Amino acid sequence: MEKPRLNRASIVTTALEIADEKGLAAVTLRGIAARLDAHVTSLYNHVPTKEAVLDEMVKALVAEAKLPAGPLTWQEWVRQFAIAMRNLARKRPGAFEAFHHAPVQGDRSAETFEVAFTAFRADGFDALSTYSAVKATIVAVLGLALEEMVRVRDPKQQTDLSKLSAEQYPLIHEIGRVTGKADTFSYLISALIAGFEANRQSAKPRSKKRAR
Numbered sequence: 001m002e003k004p005r006l007n008r009a010s011i012v013t014t015a016l017e018i019a020d021e022k023g024l025a026a027v028t029l030r031g032i033a034a035r036l037d038a039h040v041t042s043l044y045n046h047v048p049t050k051e052a053v054l055d056e057m058v059k060a061l062v063a064e065a066k067l068p069a070g071p072l073t074w075q076e077w078v079r080q081f082a083i084a085m086r087n088l089a090r091k092r093p094g095a096f097e098a099f100h101h102a103p104v105q106g107d108r109s110a111e112t113f114e115v116a117f118t119a120f121r122a123d124g125f126d127a128l129s130t131y132s133a134v135k136a137t138i139v140a141v142l143g144l145a146l147e148e149m150v151r152v153r154d155p156k157q158q159t160d161l162s163k164l165s166a167e168q169y170p171l172i173h174e175i176g177r178v179t180g181k182a183d184t185f186s187y188l189i190s191a192l193i194a195g196f197e198a199n200r201q202s203a204k205p206r207s208k209k210r211a212r
Helices: 008-022 029-035 050-065 074-091 095-100 107-122 127-153 170-176 184-198
Strands: none
Touching: 008 029, 008 050, 008 095, 029 050, 050 074, 050 095, 050 107, 074 107, 074 127, 074 184, 095 127, 107 127, 127 184
16 A cells, blocks of 8 residues: 655644544654654654644644635624634534644634724724734634534533532522523624624724813
8 A cells, every 4th residue: 555645734634633533632743653654753854843733733724614704794704703613623623622722823814814804994993902802702712612622522521510519509500401402602603793892992083072
């Protein structure tokens, strides 16, 4: 059987496969080399460190996510970004964890952030509010996706309320009985959009009243 070609692309693809199969912690240079039937030192010609592999994994995931691009309202960007990242987390629950270990960078991510910044600024948000809104969206969506990702990898993982006293924690038990009906994802998107609108800081200078 012909050995797979050793290059940056094959290394990243292999790293993604290992992460999806066994979790991100299983991604090592030695493990990648073994799967590619190569000596670990051969990888250094393409990726100098594991951190470099993680950086490339994130770039590959961003490209796969198909993040929102093109003219959009900021509300549409928030919704489409959240949906794209959620879908990616469900598709690649192991590899998705790389987002929490490497920065999002590169042309693909820059494109969607430029679209987001343009949309917010066009609707009157100033530079600081625009940055804060986009950053808050990223952090909130990644956090929720990570929580969902854990349940995708292990559906049995859930909070056990049976060990908590119903007499001491009555509301926890009451709320616990309805959690299965909650659409936290939709709620998060609505809360983000409403919050950004409520906390909007206009880029337009406020007119000062003339002193009488």
